[in-house]
Amino acid sequence: MTKEIVVLGAGMVGVCTALALRQRGHAVVLVDRRMPGRETSYGNAGIIQREAVQPYAFPREWMAALRVITRQGNDVHYHPAALASLLPALARYWRESAPDRYAATVTAYSALIRHCLSEHERLISLAGAQDLVRKSGWLQAYRSASAFDQAARAATEVARQHGLDHRILDRAGITAAEPAWRGPMAGAIHWRDPWTITDPGELVSRYAALFAKQGGIFRHGDATTLKQQENGWTVATEDGPVNAAHAVIALGPWASALTQPFGYRFPLFVKRGYHRHYAVESMPAMPLLDVENGFMLAPMKRGLRLTTGAEFAHHDAAPTPVQLRNAERHARELVHLGAAVEDTPWLGARPCVADMRPVVGRAPRHRGLWFNFGHGHQGFTLGPVTARLLAELMDEDQPFVDPGPYDPIRFGA
Template sequence: MSKDAIVLGAGIVGVSVALHLQARGVRVTLLDRRAPGEETSFGNAGLIEASSVVPYGFPRDWRTLLRLARNDSTMLRYDVRSLPAYARWLATFWRASAPQRLAGAARDMLPLISRCVAEHEALIARTELQALVRPVGWLEAYRSAEQFEREREAAKQLAAQHGLRTEIFDAAGLRAAEASLSEGYAGAIHWVDPASVADPGALVKGYAELFVREGGRFVKGNAQTLRAQGSGWQVQTDVGPLSAELAVVAMGPWSDQLSASLGYRVPLMPKRGYHVHYASAAAAPLLRPVVDIEGGYVVAPMRRGLRLTTGVELATRNRPPNYAQLDAAERAARPMFGLGGRLDEKPWMGMRPCTPDMRPILGPAPRHAGLWFAFGHNHHGLTLGPVTGRLVAEMIMGETPFTDPAPYSPQRFA
């Protein structure tokens, strides 16, 4: 029997869900208030992160906590007025980041992470997007020789445990590998397996164009108007009301607002981030994304220029932008990367949809037939979009999922 579905949200996750449902014979309409790939999926470091098998946990070292509490770090900033809204979420995040629990999160996320590049490649093979994605990995760069020596050994163990490929560069080796970098790094770990995307927004738009080209429909509308109607669902769009048997909520950091209107309380909170593009004043091009570990930022080569992305800002949706973190990251990065002038009229600001247990929310809504959730990917929406689309489509269609979906079930927050 054929099915109709509305996928709410045209970021990387929503577009991927729509493509995988479409491939299984479902008539899909993709809905967003903006064009595909123009929200959270637009602003990131462009990494398909096959090496991030351990989620980003809450720091446990008291020295790190004291440093972050000063609220002047490029790694983490917080808006004081927003902290009460984060209190319960942060407490749960702290507990979930204890070593044994973090190891459990890593085990649960591994089936998704390990397939992330292959699932992207399967979609890219159906498009003309090959030039956007380069299999160059990324560099984890250290200014401190002591920390570099410590982390390189940990990286070797992690790589051996999970079959990941690494290269270790000392200071001279790093300069040979990336001639654009200035002196100042003691060394770097090259994680070889990830891929780098030169324009994440364009990649998502390309996937959406594939969806439409193969018979899918994209409309603009207000996803917050979704309501149950009879045995299905209805939402208001710019071309009138739209009804379908199934509805998939894939609205990233706005998913909790829609789910709350339907009676669900999910512990989803935004981690804000910023980016700006720069011209390069370096003598050579940057070949790979570089994560400055002590600096708490990423510089990635993009089609538009060098993209500087910040760490985390804890601030609720209604708070105005605070560019202090970005400005501090720029001061740290400029001499290391030869950053030239800014190419953007103003910095981009976006939100990462984060759960406190570091697992996405994927599966059927507990109390509504035909309603499905696909959100909460923390820092890995671009990485996990296509593999999420596959898993959610398999569940919806009653197929045997490629992995046990229980760790991601919405029921865990019921």
């Protein structure tokens, strides 16, 4: 039976959700205050991370945790003023990163990740977006020989367990694989399965255009106007109220703005991240992660995009791009960086859940309310995957992966 559904949030997750539901014949209105794909899904590193079977855990080894706390590395930064309010979610994140719990999360997470390429491939083909896609993988690179040796052993084991295609490159191997990279690298893991996108926001726009072509409706509106009424839900838009039997919250890092007023308290927090584009003489074909210095260099249409690691701060605190400044200095050792393309860096926020799993499924206490958010470091990768899962749950079809690990009920009703 056709359902009337409003999807709130038009990032990668919301657009894919709207599309999956529309493709199942439902009447779908997608609502966002901006155009599709202009927030977090615009500013990321653009990698469809088939290799990301292990989500980022909170470091449990004492030395690694100390390095974070004392802000010695460039991969993690934090605002001391934000710590008190972040503490409950971070404490839960630490607990969920304990080896036994983390192992269960990896099992669940990898079951989603393994479908990312096939789900994107279908949409890329329908949306005619092949021109944005590169299939040469990416490099996880190390400066110190001991860190590289250790990482290479771990990567080989992960690749064996999860059937991933990778190769181990020494310094000469890096240059042979990608002549644009120079500098003091001991070696790299070349993950060969992942696809990279040269304009992540544009990919979301193309998926949104496909949604419109297939009969979906997009409206500008404020999701926080969502109200429950006798027969379902209503939300105010610039073109008047939209009424629907079902509402899906897909607001990424803004999800709490809507879940909290309805009485749901999830251990959500953000890891902020920055990017900036630079002109380069010779654009590399594949991204490189400088692991020890906590930044990624990703070739994009606008230039070489430098993206930073995690900043623990209030979502709306003023930008403090110290990681970007440090990263830029180190990036100049790897590639001849020209002028910055933008005057100010872009700032976005990864929507994180303490147990490192997205929240996908039915709201326990509100009929017709559904959740799909909290994709952390891999929302660009997982958008079409959890969209399919949610659509199958809403239609009461047999889900293609076990939905249990993502069920909102795991945090209580």
